[in-house]
Amino acid sequence: MIKTSVAIAALSAGGGAALTAALYSLRSKDKLADMPATPAPSLSSTAIAASPTAVATIPASQIFGGPGAPPSPSSSLATVGTAPVNPGGLFEYGFPGPVSDIATRAALISSYDRRTRNPHWVVEHITPESLAKRDGDRKSSQFLEDPAVPAKFRALLKDYYRSGYDRGHQVPAADAKWSQAAMDETFFLTNMSPQVGEGFNRDYWAHFEDFCRRLTLRYPSVRIVTGPLYLPKRDPVDNKWYVKYEMIGTPPSVAVPTHFYKVIFAEDGRAGGNVAIGAFVLPNAPIDNAKPITDFEVPVEAVERASGLEFASQLPMQRRRRLCAETTCALVIKDYSERQKAFAKGRPASS
Amino acid sequence: MIKTSVAIAALSAGGGAALTAALYSLRSKDKLADMPATPAPSLSSTAIAASPTAVATIPASQIFGGPGAPPSPSSSLATVGTAPVNPGGLFEYGFPGPVSDIATRAALISSYDRRTRNPHWVVEHITPESLAKRDGDRKSSQFLEDPAVPAKFRALLKDYYRSGYDRGHQVPAADAKWSQAAMDETFFLTNMSPQVGEGFNRDYWAHFEDFCRRLTLRYPSVRIVTGPLYLPKRDPVDNKWYVKYEMIGTPPSVAVPTHFYKVIFAEDGRAGGNVAIGAFVLPNAPIDNAKPITDFEVPVEAVERASGLEFASQLPMQRRRRLCAETTCALVIKDYSERQKAFAKGRPASS
Numbered sequence A, B: 001m002i003k004t005s006v007a008i009a010a011l012s013a014g015g016g017a018a019l020t021a022a023l024y025s026l027r028s029k030d031k032l033a034d035m036p037a038t039p040a041p042s043l044s045s046t047a048i049a050a051s052p053t054a055v056a057t058i059p060a061s062q063i064f065g066g067p068g069a070p071p072s073p074s075s076s077l078a079t080v081g082t083a084p085v086n087p088g089g090l091f092e093y094g095f096p097g098p099v100s101d102i103a104t105r106a107a108l109i110s111s112y113d114r115r116t117r118n119p120h121w122v123v124e125h126i127t128p129e130s131l132a133k134r135d136g137d138r139k140s141s142q143f144l145e146d147p148a149v150p151a152k153f154r155a156l157l158k159d160y161y162r163s164g165y166d167r168g169h170q171v172p173a174a175d176a177k178w179s180q181a182a183m184d185e186t187f188f189l190t191n192m193s194p195q196v197g198e199g200f201n202r203d204y205w206a207h208f209e210d211f212c213r214r215l216t217l218r219y220p221s222v223r224i225v226t227g228p229l230y231l232p233k234r235d236p237v238d239n240k241w242y243v244k245y246e247m248i249g250t251p252p253s254v255a256v257p258t259h260f261y262k263v264i265f266a267e268d269g270r271a272g273g274n275v276a277i278g279a280f281v282l283p284n285a286p287i288d289n290a291k292p293i294t295d296f297e298v299p300v301e302a303v304e305r306a307s308g309l310e311f312a313s314q315l316p317m318q319r320r321r322r323l324c325a326e327t328t329c330a331l332v333i334k335d336y337s338e339r340q341k342a343f344a345k346g347r348p349a350s351s
Helices: A004-012 A045-050 A060-064 A075-080 A087-093 A128-132 A180-185 A197-201 A204-217 A300-307 A336-344 B004-012 B045-050 B060-064 B075-080 B087-093 B128-132 B180-185 B197-201 B204-217 B300-307 B336-344
Strands: A108-113 A118-126 A166-169 A192-195 A221-229 A232-234 A241-248 A259-267 A275-283 A320-322 B108-113 B118-126 B166-169 B192-195 B221-229 B232-234 B241-248 B259-267 B275-283 B320-322
Touching (some): A087 B118, A087 B221, A118 A128, A118 A192, A118 A204, A166 A197, B128 B204, B166 B197, B192 B197, B204 B275, B259 B300
Antiparallel strands (some): A166 A192, A241 B241, B108 B118
16 A cells, blocks of 8 residues: 555655645545446436435436436426527537547557647556567657547647657557557557656656566566646745646647656566556656656555546456565666667667 | 737727736647538548548558448557457446536526536527516526536535635526526536626626627527636746646535636527527636627637637538628626616516
8 A cells, every 4th residue: 555645755856846736635534545446427316325525415316317216317307397508509519529539559559649649648568478579660650640630629740849748659660660650650649748858758768668568577477557637836936836837839738737647567477467556747848867766656546536547447456466465566777878879779778 | 800919909898807818828739610510520431531630640540440341449459460469448437527517497407527627618599589577586596506417526505605706607597587487597517617706707707798698679589608718827927827726615625617608609590590599608716897799709729719619510501691790799787776777667678
């Protein structure tokens, strides 16, 4: 069990971002291990009754149509008499969304945020076998705008051009070396966020990605979810909390995340077996290589609260392990060019 | 047709927000009237071929499985040989989302953003008849946390408490006076965003809501979509664009939007008839009552680019009219308490 205070210390120590950790102090006193694997919430009165903050003043039956009523979207109409309006009629003109532009590639699946023009999340799967096969070379790949995203919401190459930020892979190209075509697909901008290059994307973050690959030395199957965060920090002058992030492009279109998360699922290879979970949040800023990666470990729920996403909601508690309790969470720091060479030789940098 | 330059002037004139308008300068040269009602994009090679920025370097057939292949999510696997990995296997542990917590009430439908703990959008429908019926009194309603949203993503009453911001209705309570139960439902926090009170929510914004109601004097049916925006402005020191917004609550949980939009659909009452559309973006800041509402008119596409949402994508061009060309877009400014009294008397404030 990770103590919240550890997470706070870790996060406030991060890079140049003067990172604060209020989002990471869990609102409830629930421990991570006690986090229930709740089913998806429904509009049924059952879900309301189960909620600790169930509204006392309006009976659920009045709002949602009573215990026997199906959780239909229009069930509330029954309790307000004949409604003189039909708000859903607007959808005749088109549903507003948001649409997440799920893209399924050979080596990754991505979900896209049309407002920030960044991913919500990108998931990948690596194994000792997938990393051992080396048919792809990133020199043969090129960055690609994603034509599946409507033009007005699409991140463009020119948004990144001369922005000062790297086009930072969320699923690393190196994790899809098993096929040139699979690697090429990691170059879609829907797998990209603006990342600080020196000291982060090309350094500490790259070592972190290498750490994930090295987990396959112990685990036969590793799944990783990666994505951006936009975290607040406290203004020392007015003492209030503000989220502040740059937007790149002309007009400004692509958000520069303040942080990135990875939630790692290291599987023991048995069907229904144990899953060692590690969640990490790193600032989008130069990080000293001397800083232990465990400084950036956070409870999964901290990433959930900050991202609005849910991870492992269907994974039973008894199958969960804590990654950094089960294995050593430590980066192997190599010079970037050396690391690239090591990979070119066809073996993990750490081996 | 609204000129983009008008929209820019309007937005940069807004309140204390020193609003900038880069997001509103349309990226393409497409005129609003030429905006195609595109079908939802698919992963099929057809969709790619139709895109003006179709990727030339990788044939669509290599990425998505060829012209004859169905646009199935896994069709890409066919072209990369036997994939040694299965990224979708993660979803066995639960799908990350995002989930938009659509809530269907009698007088509104809302879509919720779990990350900002604000709505994405709230839609409503008003008619002369619905506004004429006055069974609800807002003194009988109270603000409600929404138990349909999972606790960790739910906006809480205590997040707003002493924040300095109003719990700002997106669909106004006054638009649901036709039933106390319907009005009560407008008080869910999923219909709320933090709004500046004096000079905005209780003043200019309230006059704007009144303007929407008065549209029913001319149009037999009016549909309105309302929601928050988080817009960048240029930093005069480094000349870069930043989005900056406060987060309220302890820990900071609920974003304070920089702006709010309304997209208004005024219908002529005929099936398949004309729809007069007006889109407006106002800063979340005090606004001088002397400022014309037309100063805040923007192209619909500007709201779409900024919000990541789409409005009226299925409404044929020939049915569209421009609201402020067809009717006079002007607020009637009344003292807030007078306006409340006028409503209490059972008639629109303007009549």
